Amino acid sequence: xxxxxxxxxxSGENSSTLTPKSYEFEFTGSGSEYFRIWIVNILLTILTLGxxxxxxxxxxxxxxxxxxxxxxxxxxxxxxxxxxxxxRLIAVAILMTYIGLATIYPIFEPLLxxxxxxxxxxxxxxxxxxxxxxxxxxxxxxxxxxxxxxxxKEYIAFPLLILFTFGxxxxxxxxxxxxxxxxNHLFGDTRFNFIATSGAYYKLFAIVFVxxxxxxxxxxxxxxxxxxxxxxxxxxxxxxxxYLPFIYIAMGLVGVYAQVxxxxxxxxxxxxxxxxxxxxxxxxRMLWLHISNLLGIIVTLGLFYPWAKxxxxxxxxxxxxxxxxxxxxxxxxxxxxxxxxxxxxxxxxFAVDVGF
Amino acid sequence: MIQGNFFDGSDSKLHAAELTLSGDTVIVHDSVSxxxxxxxxxxxxxxxxxxxxxxxxxxxxxxxxxxxxxxxxVDALQAQIAxxxxxxxxxxxxxxxxxxxxxxxxIIIGWLSVQYGIPGSAKWVAHQVPADLYYDTGEETLKYMDxxxxxxxxxxxxxxxxxxxxxxxxxDELELDIPIRIExxxxxxxxxxxxxxxxxxxxxxxxxxxxxxxxxxxxxxxxHELGHIEHxxxxxxxxxxxxxxxxxxxxxxxxxxxxxxxxxxxxxxxxMNYSRGFEQEADAYALxxxxxxNITPGFFTSIMSxxxxxxxxxxVETVDAEQEPSNLEGYFLTHPLTEERIKQFGxxxxxxxxxx
Numbered sequence: 001x002x003x004x005x006x007x008x009x010x011s012g013e014n015s016s017t018l019t020p021k022s023y024e025f026e027f028t029g030s031g032s033e034y035f036r037i038w039i040v041n042i043l044l045t046i047l048t049l050g051x052x053x054x055x056x057x058x059x060x061x062x063x064x065x066x067x068x069x070x071x072x073x074x075x076x077x078x079x080x081x082x083x084x085x086x087x088r089l090i091a092v093a094i095l096m097t098y099i100g101l102a103t104i105y106p107i108f109e110p111l112l113x114x115x116x117x118x119x120x121x122x123x124x125x126x127x128x129x130x131x132x133x134x135x136x137x138x139x140x141x142x143x144x145x146x147x148x149x150x151x152x153k154e155y156i157a158f159p160l161l162i163l164f165t166f167g168x169x170x171x172x173x174x175x176x177x178x179x180x181x182x183x184n185h186l187f188g189d190t191r192f193n194f195i196a197t198s199g200a201y202y203k204l205f206a207i208v209f210v211x212x213x214x215x216x217x218x219x220x221x222x223x224x225x226x227x228x229x230x231x232x233x234x235x236x237x238x239x240x241x242x243y244l245p246f247i248y249i250a251m252g253l254v255g256v257y258a259q260v261x262x263x264x265x266x267x268x269x270x271x272x273x274x275x276x277x278x279x280x281x282x283x284x285r286m287l288w289l290h291i292s293n294l295l296g297i298i299v300t301l302g303l304f305y306p307w308a309k310x311x312x313x314x315x316x317x318x319x320x321x322x323x324x325x326x327x328x329x330x331x332x333x334x335x336x337x338x339x340x341x342x343x344x345x346x347x348x349x350f351a352v353d354v355g356f
Numbered sequence: 357m358i359q360g361n362f363f364d365g366s367d368s369k370l371h372a373a374e375l376t377l378s379g380d381t382v383i384v385h386d387s388v389s390x391x392x393x394x395x396x397x398x399x400x401x402x403x404x405x406x407x408x409x410x411x412x413x414x415x416x417x418x419x420x421x422x423x424x425x426x427x428x429x430v431d432a433l434q435a436q437i438a439x440x441x442x443x444x445x446x447x448x449x450x451x452x453x454x455x456x457x458x459x460x461x462x463i464i465i466g467w468l469s470v471q472y473g474i475p476g477s478a479k480w481v482a483h484q485v486p487a488d489l490y491y492d493t494g495e496e497t498l499k500y501m502d503x504x505x506x507x508x509x510x511x512x513x514x515x516x517x518x519x520x521x522x523x524x525x526x527x528d529e530l531e532l533d534i535p536i537r538i539e540x541x542x543x544x545x546x547x548x549x550x551x552x553x554x555x556x557x558x559x560x561x562x563x564x565x566x567x568x569x570x571x572x573x574x575x576x577x578x579x580h581e582l583g584h585i586e587h588x589x590x591x592x593x594x595x596x597x598x599x600x601x602x603x604x605x606x607x608x609x610x611x612x613x614x615x616x617x618x619x620x621x622x623x624x625x626x627x628m629n630y631s632r633g634f635e636q637e638a639d640a641y642a643l644x645x646x647x648x649x650n651i652t653p654g655f656f657t658s659i660m661s662x663x664x665x666x667x668x669x670x671x672v673e674t675v676d677a678e679q680e681p682s683n684l685e686g687y688f689l690t691h692p693l694t695e696e697r698i699k700q701f702g703x704x705x706x707x708x709x710x711x712x
Contacts (some may be wrong), residue, residue, distance in 0.1 A: 033408040036449040043458045045606055046465050053606040059407055059445070066410025072370055073361060073423060074411040092602055099598045103591065104485075104493050138370060139363030139421040188368065331368035 020323050022278075027317040029067035031307035037063055038306045050092075054085035065135070068317060071328050078141070079134035121151035132185055140333050146184030154180045171201040182270055189334035196269035204261050211254045219247040256287045267320060274325035281319045289315055358433065360424030362386075362393050375414070375422050377433060384422060394420055398437045403430060406446045469603075470626060475633070478595035482588035487533035494553030494590060502541070509540035509562050516540050519560075522571055523578045526649055532556075534585055540565065548663055552581040554590045567662055576646055576656035583641025589634040596630055643701055653701040 041056035058081045065075035098116075102109040125148050132144040158173045175198040182194035260281045267279030289311055296304035322328075362373035362384050372387040382401060384394040400417040412430045414422040424430060434443070448454055509516060520538045527536060534556040543549055543561030550560045558581045560574070568574045584590070600623050639656075646653050 029408075029410070036455060037408060039455060039458050039462070040445060040448045042607060043462050043465075046462065046469070050602070050606040062404075063407045063410050066407060066412075069411075073363075076411075076413055076423075088606075095602065096598065099594060103594050104489050107492075107496065138368040139365045139419075140368050329367065329369040333366055 020325050021327075023071040023322040023324055023328070025317040025320040025322065026069045027067055027310075027314040028069065029064060029310050029313065031310045034063060034310050035303075035306040050088075051085065054081040054088055057081075057084055064313060068313075070137070070322055071324070073138045076136045076139075077134060078136055079130070117156070121155050122148045124155060125151045128181065128184075137187070138328070138331075140188040140331055143186040143188075143334060144184055145186060146180055150180060150184075171205040172198050174205070175201040178266055182266075186334065187272055188331045190273055190331050193271045194266075194269055195271055196265055200265055200269075204258070204265060207261075208254060208258050211257070212251075215247060215250040215254065219243055219250065252290075253287065256290055257283050260286045263316070273331075275328075276323045278321040278323055279319055280321075281316065285315065358422075358424050358426050358429040359387065360422055360426065363421050363423070364393070365419035365421060373422065375424075375433075377436060382416075394418075401437075403434050403438075405443065406431065408449070474596055474599050475592070475630060478592045478599065479588075481595055482591045485588075485591065490534055490554045490588075490591070491556070493555050495555050495557065498539075498553060498557060498559065505545040507542040507544060510542055511540055511562055511565060515565075519565065519571065519574065523558075523575065526575060526578070526645075529648070532582075532586065536582070536585070550577050550581055552584040552590075554585065554588065556585055558582070558585070564663075568659055570655060572651050572655045573659035575649070575651060576642060576653075576659060579642035579645035580638045580656070582645065583638030584634065586641065587634070587637050589638065593627070593630065593634065597627060600626060639701075657701050 037059060041052070041059060044052040045056050058077065058079055061077040061079070065077040068075045098112055102112060125144070125146055128146065129144040132142040135142045154173075154177050158169070158176060161169050162173070175196065178196070179194040182192050185192045260283045264279045264281055267277045270277045293304070293308035293311065297308055358375045360373060360375065362371040362375075363369070364371075371393055373393055374385045374387055376383050376385070377398060380398050382394075382396055382398050383392060385391070386393055394416060396416055396418070402415050402417075404413045404415070406412060406427055409425070409427055411423050411425055412427050414424075414430065414433075416422075431443075448458070511519075519540075523538055524536065534554075536556045536558060539557060539559045541559055541561055543563045546561055546563075548561060548563040548567045550558065550564055552558045558578065560577070564577070565574065604623060642656060643653055646656065
């Protein structure tokens, strides 16, 4: 396992130079080490009926952050488990109330879903702020300053327009949500900037859309012509056995393609001060990781999970670079504020996807 | 002496540094300039708990921080100033015999929870809920099904009333806390079927009524559905699903990147397993019910066998003996029939007299 030697100072750290320097992210976590942390986390979580899960989350995050290196230093996760525990208890209470009400008085269910929909922007903002404020690099915390009103615009108002635009606005919405997320993040008191154009999102969505249509045509057209096979269930089954896997594999391929291109589009367009990130994930490699991780987890009945997570983190960070205009010594801290974990944890339970 | 990096907390400047303890004082030197960066009493520092071999931080109460990968040296420092509370976690994570013991414990506890803990607590909660709270529960489902595919019964009013009276007259000696109501519908898509809602509503399809060659067969089915209501099966199934969902989030809340399938599949299989358990419980209830009413258990067997064999090209789901009602999420229950299930009733099927 590679270790970063903290005693050697980075060349160029002390002399300011105009040539951009590329710093590579490096991930030094190991599957076997994380496996042992994971096992202890699971056991203690079960033994404490879930109470320990808050501590487990912090320990896991600290392991991943502490093994993520950039320019001689690593990241740190600072959240207090008690705060997370409170958030989780509130989330579970809300979830149980929701299930209880929805089961006994189903008439309220639309109302409850509507309520959840309306509080979603608040959850997103809280969740991003909690995570950012509890993440630090070089003893400087990150921050998120987006507010609920803006989030409501990006996550409710604009998505409502999908109905009136036949979905044509979808790439633009995705672009705006990403921009909202990135632009409102700060490292210390320096803002991040998202410099992609919505055009890049339209291009990517168009490729994915065309690919899906093509799969639909190639996959389902022959089946439509198999009308006469309806009389013969066995032949029908045989035809399905050929086409269904084809469709699943093709859809999986498009899914991974979209994931990789979206991540690259996101990270390669994030700047902070005069510095810029660069992500160069490859579709083939990512596809292999997904397939091998999936097989590993199935074959080992889940025990491969920690390795899968480590492999994914390692690849994603390995392909991430930081192009620094000068050195990384001049970011300054800002006044930090405390944010309750409730937003983050309710988001966890209701699986709010903030698309980051 | 520990070598690492020092960050004062006001900016991101990295100082390659050395930390030494002399007496009660901790001194941090700049490795290059030998300048003293921090001199502080050892009571004013906090050492992060060790998480594998990830970068370790020592934080000082003036907001500054020292980072190092020399975990061994930090452990030694910690032993000198303050033995940590959390060091036992690291111990657990690094003793291989413990790994096997813990893995075994997880499997045993997991099995016990799945086998007894989850079903047991769901059962307890379901019976704690006052019966009058159930009076409306599930009625929405029937309204939805009426809109979607059920049609008004084509049985004559007389026939409906006779059957209703036959069923309800069986309830005389039973102490039920939920009032039972009977409805008839043309099943269409559902074919020959009957289902119970938690509110006490039991619905028979015309197809099922017409399939019976003796009303005692329908009483047998009625007994089975009564079992679902009395045992609070639907509410227990909802509770069990939510327990599983909460446990999943607690244990692997951050698993989104692997896709939900891996987690959803075992949860789905588990719920199938519970659903089969409910069927057995309802069968047992039906058997006891029939014995109490002096109805030959063979009537249950005979209608069940006929259900299994009945050709119903429109809906494979209700006919296929092995298939569970996955598509309607257990809101109502088809009658999966196996040899075992018939054996439970210990009687050969009653032969249906040739019908006019």
